[in-house]
Each structure stands twice: as structure tokens, then as C-alpha cells.
Amino acid sequence: MDIELTPEEAAFRDEVRAFLAAKLPENIRDGASSSPTVFVEPDIGQVWNGILNEQGWLGYQWPTEVGGTGWSPVQRYIFEKECALAGAPNLTVLGLKLVAPVVFSFGTEAQREKYLPRILSGEDYWCQGFSEPNAGSDLASLKTTAVKKGDHYVLNGSKIWTTHAHWANKMFVLARTDGTVKKQAGISFLLVDMDQPGITVRPILTMAGDHEVNQVFMEDVIVPAEDLVGEEGQGWTIAKFLLENERGGSCHAPKLIYDLDDIERTAKGVSDGRGGMLADDIDWRRRVAKLRLGVTSLEIIELKILSRIAKGQKPGPQTSLTKLLASNLRQEVDLLAVDLFGPAGLQLPTARPLYGDNAPAPFRCEKAQVAAARYLNSRAWTIFGGTNEVQRTIIAKTVLGL
Template sequence: MDLNWSPADLEFRDEVRAFLRDKLTPDLQRAGRLATSVYSDHEASLKWQATLHERGWAAPAWPVEYGGCDWSLTQHYVFSRESTLAGAPSLSPMGIRMVAHAIVAYGTPQQKEYFLPRILTGEVFFCQGYSEPESGSDLASLTMAAVDDGDDLVCTGSKIWTTHAQEANWMFALVRTTRSAKKQQGITFVLIDMSAPGIEIRPLVMTSGEEIQNQVFFDDVRVPKSNVIGRIDDGWTVAKYLLEFERGGGANAPALQVAAENVATSAASAPGPSGGRLIDDPGFARRLAEARIRTDVLEILEYRVLAALAGGGHPGSDSSMLKILSTELSQTLTGLAMEAAGPRGRVYQPHATCPGGPVAEFVPPSDGYVSGQPWQAVAPLRYFNDRAGSIYAGSNEIQRNILAKAALGL
């Protein structure tokens, strides 16, 4: 791969910067910079998606025939980095970065025609129905039943840790259609209309106080068989393919590089443990330098995955490696940010942030007072939310097992 900037790359960078200056309004920038997790404020995220869609940039990694961009690897990287630097809010990954790829690869022409354009516009907003109360990292042990009844599957059971279930109008889910000796068999990948009778949503309060995740209950919910992606009983094949895009295939390095720069800036004005500046403390400086080196390594690995995608391939086991590196790096950086925030970073001040969902049982001060700077209020919420990063999308222990088998042949 040639990683040098060409004149065309620089021209594209300037085009992206001009677009961001023109379209990224102060309220959208605030939503991006004060986000407390990987999920931006819902309304801001949808507003930014509509702006990107109008420009044709909402889903650049999609095949061009479905609305993607014919960009080089460098252009993908430039767009991601410039958007992060400008403070653009993130888009929900459930539709654009995840289920859309499964629909493209395994969907029928009718499913592609209906869902893909509506995912782009935000008219269809997906949540993910994978984990269950007794089935998390061992996803193949799921038990939510889907009984064959003519043209429908009748679904009964529950899903948990379902992000944005209250906002979503569709769910992509794995359900148990057949019980067999091998637990990966007999699973079906379905798209469920969240307005169907028999669905109940109960919000879960996260450690940050936000209500982003939920438990969803299904009581004899009828799902047309026309909503099955791939073949009945072969949903594990679809799920494995989609998980590669959930775990990798994006560009996380630019956001982490920006986070490292922000930590360095904050530490330059924060007091160190022995007096002086925190950035001058040898222990802190060493840990920050190590994190920066690891983000540069992650960037090269992401280029390799993007190269595979550009060639018509998919991430494969590299997605597990990217998932491990990016989530553990993010945890390291949010830990360093908490150190830089100091005592004011321990104050619970969600009113100074732009969380990805409602905040339960918090009454903000009547005058809106904030102790310290907004970034110090964001730091603890990001820290708590980031602890889940090494668990969701398959725990990092599971990812290491996958790498041991697929990459090392152990």
C-alpha cells in the first residue's frame, strides 16, 4: 500500500474540510465533542446522517451501486479523520455499518430494494437483537424461539443489551428455529418490525446513568418469512459475516488519535503528582506515548482491512484483532483522560454533556452550573461507558480464541 499523500488526496481533504465547515453546525459539533460513548445524541446523529446522505457520503463503505462511494483507501481515512477532527457526531452503526452489509450479501432483491435506501435516509433505524439473558459471549447458545407457522415465524423470548431499542423501528435478530446437536445450527437471521404486536421494551440504566440499552420481550410476535435474511436455520453464517463488520472494517484509529491529542492537551494544564504539569510526569508521559504508538499500529492494520474490502473481500479474523486493539486502546485513553481531569472529573454532571440517551433520575442544577470544563464532565461518563467495549461484539477473550484458531492454527 502506498501511504503517501498524493495531490488528489490533498484535494479531496480540502473538499471534505470545506463541506464540514459549511454543513457542520455548532449544535452538531457540540453533540459530537460532548458525546459520552460511541453513540451520539440520537437526534443530532440522524440530522447529520441526513446531511451526509444529501451529499452522497452517508455510507461510503457500501458498494457504489447501493449508495456507497468509489473512494480510495486514503480517501476513506481522510474522511474519517477530518470528520473526527471537526467534531462531527457519529452515526448509529446498526444499520449502515452492520445489517446493511448482511442485506447486500444475503438479502433478496426485494429486501435490498426496500431496506437499503431507507437505511440511508434514516427512515429505517435498526437495533440489534443478539444477546439474551443467558446467552452473551456464547451467542450460539441463544434460545429465543421462532416457531414455523405457515408464512410466519412466531417469536417468543427476550433480547438484552439492545442499544436504542426505544428509538428503532426495526431489529435484526437471531432466533432459534430448530434445536440440533450442534448449537450453531438451527439459528435464523430475521428482520423484525418493532411495531409488531407482542413486543415490550424495558430500558436498562447504565453505570453512567444513561438509558441507551434495553431488554426487549417478545410474546408470540409474528415475523413474515419474507423477512428472513439468507436461509432458515442458516443464520449463523449470516451472523458471522456481519460480526466481522461490527468488530472491524471501520476506521477507529483517527478517533483514537484525536483522543490521544486531547489527553495531551488536557495534561499540559493539569497538575502532576509531584508538582508541575501532568504531561511532564515520566510515568504518565510513557503511558500516553505507548498509547499513541499503538494507535499508529492500529491505523496500519485498518488500512489492511480496508484494502481487503476495496478488493471485494471481507475483514475475516483481522476484525477480531482490530476489535481487541481498538477497544483496549480506547479504555487506556479514557483512563488517561480521567487522570488529566483530576478531582473535577469525579463529579457527576451529565447536563454538561450530550449523552446517547436519556439520563435517569438526575436533576441538574437550576443555574446549569458546571464544575470545571465540559470535557471534565464528559471524562467520567466516557470512562464508565468504555468499560463495556471489551465485552460487546464478542468479549475480547473470545476474540483471542478466534485469532488463536483462525490465524495461528492452534
């Protein structure tokens, strides 16, 4: 695989860099660096989305015929990497990268015309209704039902770990429309309006005290029949497409590179307690080097997957390998940040957000203030999107053929 940039790709990279230097607001960058959760709050994320949408770059993973950039896989990778290295906030993945590809791949023309422009404009903010209290890794065992009554479905059940449901006005939901067939065959994919009677959102606070996830209860919720995506019973196929796209549609390495670079720079000004600097300590350098090798390996695997996509092939089960590696590396990098600051890295303020005029005063510095919360929140990486155990099983069966 040739990973050298062509002159055209290098010129595109320079264009992205120039745009980021001119258009990424300092307060947005600072807010992103002080956000301990995976998903930044809408007051940061939606502002950045709007800037990108004005540039015409928000739908950077979408084809041109549905309002996207039509960029090549290499261009998408360059864009993601440059955004990460510039400290830009993560994009609102649930709408842009999860439900949007489902809508333009499986939806009707009416669904594309209705929903895709509203994702780009920010009018619709989406959450994902997949996991349930007794159906997490075994998602096919979900109990939420959708019963067809005339021109609509009646939805009953609950979803859990629903990220940003307290901000969302839309939710894409897996529900059982047929209980008489094999459990995977009776599931359908529905687009649900959150602003209606029968929907209750209950907050779930993380170990760090952040309100990122929720439990959503649905009692006789109405879903118009035209908001069924695909056919009845096609939900499991669509969900597998969505999850494969989630794991292979983005690159995790650039953000890890950014965080590791930042830790190394900071360590040059941190005492090792023996009269020197932590950055010169041999054990610290060995630990950083090991992580650097892991992140570089992940980047190469992600580039290989992008190479497959560029050739018109599906990402494939190798995306489970990137999910597994990225989750473990994320936790190790966040632990390294806690250790970098010593006792100052253990502070855990309960106030949120940790940016802006009303942010609590940090002990030592803002980076130290966010370290413990980020570490605690990143424990979820090896659970959400498919646990490490699930990813290892997929790798064993479909990659190694065991």
C-alpha cells in the same frame, strides 16, 4: 504497503475537510464531545446523518448500485479519519454498517428496495437482537424461537444489551427456526418491526447512569416470511459476516487519535501541582507516549486490513486483533482523561444529556464533566462485540494457528 496518498486521494481528503469545515454544525460537534456513550443520541446522530445523506455521502461503505458512494477502501478510511479529527459524531452503525451490508449481500431485491433507502433517509432506525441472558459470548446457544406458520413466523424470546432499542422501529434478530439440528445450523436472520403488539422494551442503565442499552421481550411477535434474510438456517453464516464486517469495516484509530490529541492540548493548561504544567511532567509524557505508540500501531494494522479489502480479499480474522487492541486502548485513553482533571474528573451528574440548554452546570469544564461517565461506559468495550477472551481465542486459533 504504501500508505502515502496519491494526488487524487489527497484532493479527496481536502474535499472532505472543506465539507466538514462548512457543514458540520458547532452544536452537533459540541454535543458529540459531551456524549459519554458509544452511540450518540438520535437528536445529534440523525441530524448529522441527514446532512451527509443530502451530500450523498451517508452510504459511504455501500456500493453505488444500492445507493452508496462506491468509494475505495482508502477513500472510506480518509473520510472516517477526517470526520473523527473534525469531532463529528459517530454514525448510526447498526443500520448503516451492520444490517445494510447484510441486506445488500444476502437479501432479496425486494428487501433491498424496501429497506436500504429508509436507512439512508432515517425513516428506519435499527437495533440488534443478538445477545440473550444466557447466550452472550456463546451466541449459538440462543433460545429465541421463530416458528413458521403459513406466510409468517411467530417470534418468542428475549434479547439483552440491545443498544437504542428504545429509539428503534426496526430490529434485526437471530432466532432458532430448527431445534433438531446442530445449534449453529438451526439459526435464521429476521427483520422485525418493533412497532407491534408483543414487544416490550425494558431499559438497562449503565454504571454511569446512561440509558443506552435495553432488554427486549418478544411474545408472539409476527414477522412476515418475506422478512427472512437468506435461507432458513443461514443465520449463523450471516451473523459471522456481520461481525467480521463490524470489526473490519471501520477504523477505531482516528477517533482515538482525536481524543489523545485533545487530552494533550488540554494538559498544557493543567497544573501539575508543583508550579509547572502537567504536559511537561515526565511521567505524564511517558504515559501519553506509550498510548500514542499503541494507537499508531492500531492504525497501521487497520490500514493493512484496508489494503486486503482493496485487493478484493476479506478482512479476515485479523479484525479480532483490531477489536482487542481498540477496546483496551479506548479504556486507557478514557482513564487518562479522568486522571487529567483530577478530582474534577470524578464528577458524575445523573442528568442527561450533558449538552444543550438544559445541561447541568459542569464543575471546572465540560470535558471534565464527561470524563468519569465516559470512562465507566468504556468498560463495556472489552465485552460487547465479542469479549477480549473471545478475541484472544480467535487470534490464537486462526491467526497464530495454535
